[in-house]
Amino acid sequence: MSTVVADITISLDGFVTGPDAGPDAGLGRGGEELHAWVMSDHEVDRAMLEEASAASGAVVMGRNLFDVIDGPHGWNDEMGYGADVDARPPFFVVTSSRPETVRLAPSHDFTFVLDGPAAAVEQARAVAGDRDVYVMGGGQVVRSCLDAGVVDRLRLHIAPLVLGGGTPLFDAAVPRSLVQQDVRVSPHAVHVTYDVTR
Amino acid sequence: MSTVVADITISLDGFVTGPDAGPDAGLGRGGEELHAWVMSDHEVDRAMLEEASAASGAVVMGRNLFDVIDGPHGWNDEMGYGADVDARPPFFVVTSSRPETVRLAPSHDFTFVLDGPAAAVEQARAVAGDRDVYVMGGGQVVRSCLDAGVVDRLRLHIAPLVLGGGTPLFDAAVPRSLVQQDVRVSPHAVHVTYDVTR
Numbered sequence: 001m002s003t004v005v006a007d008i009t010i011s012l013d014g015f016v017t018g019p020d021a022g023p024d025a026g027l028g029r030g031g032e033e034l035h036a037w038v039m040s041d042h043e044v045d046r047a048m049l050e051e052a053s054a055a056s057g058a059v060v061m062g063r064n065l066f067d068v069i070d071g072p073h074g075w076n077d078e079m080g081y082g083a084d085v086d087a088r089p090p091f092f093v094v095t096s097s098r099p100e101t102v103r104l105a106p107s108h109d110f111t112f113v114l115d116g117p118a119a120a121v122e123q124a125r126a127v128a129g130d131r132d133v134y135v136m137g138g139g140q141v142v143r144s145c146l147d148a149g150v151v152d153r154l155r156l157h158i159a160p161l162v163l164g165g166g167t168p169l170f171d172a173a174v175p176r177s178l179v180q181q182d183v184r185v186s187p188h189a190v191h192v193t194y195d196v197t198r
Numbered sequence: 199m200s201t202v203v204a205d206i207t208i209s210l211d212g213f214v215t216g217p218d219a220g221p222d223a224g225l226g227r228g229g230e231e232l233h234a235w236v237m238s239d240h241e242v243d244r245a246m247l248e249e250a251s252a253a254s255g256a257v258v259m260g261r262n263l264f265d266v267i268d269g270p271h272g273w274n275d276e277m278g279y280g281a282d283v284d285a286r287p288p289f290f291v292v293t294s295s296r297p298e299t300v301r302l303a304p305s306h307d308f309t310f311v312l313d314g315p316a317a318a319v320e321q322a323r324a325v326a327g328d329r330d331v332y333v334m335g336g337g338q339v340v341r342s343c344l345d346a347g348v349v350d351r352l353r354l355h356i357a358p359l360v361l362g363g364g365t366p367l368f369d370a371a372v373p374r375s376l377v378q379q380d381v382r383v384s385p386h387a388v389h390v391t392y393d394v395t396r
Binding site for chain 1 (some may be wrong): 202208210211212217218227228231354356358359360361362363366367368369370371372373374375376377381383385386387388390392
């Protein structure tokens with residue numbers, strides 16, 4: 001059975017976007033800096049991305065993230081899962097309504113899931129084979145999957161950044177103990193993989 | 199001139215205590231688990247404590263933390279800076295009024311500073327020689343020292359824990375970029391030292 005890995009970048013104050021994130025403002029004030037590690041040439045950062053890509057049998061994402069990825073400044077042949085045509089997994093997008101057009105549709109396999117994050121994970125599992133299901137964000141979808149108990153591992157890329165506001169990854173009033181497993185370090189982030197106790 | 203190091207343990211959601219912390223409730227719900235690394239026998243955790251103790255020329259703390267340390271369940275000859283009589287630095291306690299009695303006074307050198315955290319850091323600097331000034335907490339004092347621009351390095355012990363509430367380390371609406379330096383890992387925490395850009 002596939003392992004379900006939630007994989008997201010977080011600030012030291014627990015945010016996955018800066019303040020005022022949105023369709024026109026991307027990741028909010030200071031939010032782009034969160035992902036400096038994604039753009040870096042450091043071997044540890046490159047390996048994190050490549051291993052995740054190779055391990056992904058299917059990917060789950062939220063509608064806000066999809067809109068960014070499919071938007072004019074979104075994925076192309078040089079970045080994201082779009083870069084390697086042979087390694088593109090199927091994508092399951094959690095949404096309340098299907099988009100009218102999908103820019104990346106000719107080259108990517110998107111399924112729109114209308115009945116919530118846990119259902120999207122189940123659909124992803126069904127096609128992932130023995131590879132992993134990656135929940136790549138945004139924060140709301142990762143949080144819902146954690147709360148629904150469908151996440152096996154949480155991989156946090158901890159950026160050296162205090163955002164002072166934005167989208168929190170975790171719910172208030174939902175405490176949680178994790179088991180720290182692998183830790184890898186580049187100058188741009190501390191990459192920590194935790195086992196999630198269900 | 200001494201380096202000023204703020205050194206504190208933090209959850210993945212950015213809290214330095216759990217919910218409902220206070221004089222009678224210690225570190226709040228789930229808060230004790232934050233400091234599992236302090237109690238651990240792991241060589242990395244031991245080294246973190248021993249190096250900090252050896253490097254400290256003077257220590258700054260807040261009144262809430264002092265009340266815990268000086269209280270009935272506080273420091274003794276086996277724990278904290280109290281454990282090694284030869285390595286006890288002078289302590290500067292930020293407070294609005296002097297305590298009436300100090301349990302640890304016979305064996306420890308406490309100075310009560312009435313004019314704020316930055317003043318306490320200055321007084322600590324004056325006696326630290328070429329060793330470091332450690333700001334050991336709580337969250338409010340570390341935050342005030344960061345905001346006052348008197349911190350050179352921030353050492354965060356990142357516990358594998360989501361507290362869901364408590365005392366946040368960082369201010370809302372005060373973003374900050376840090377420069378990640380040393381990272382060390384035990385099963386109980388990721389110990390990260392950041393340079394603070396003033």
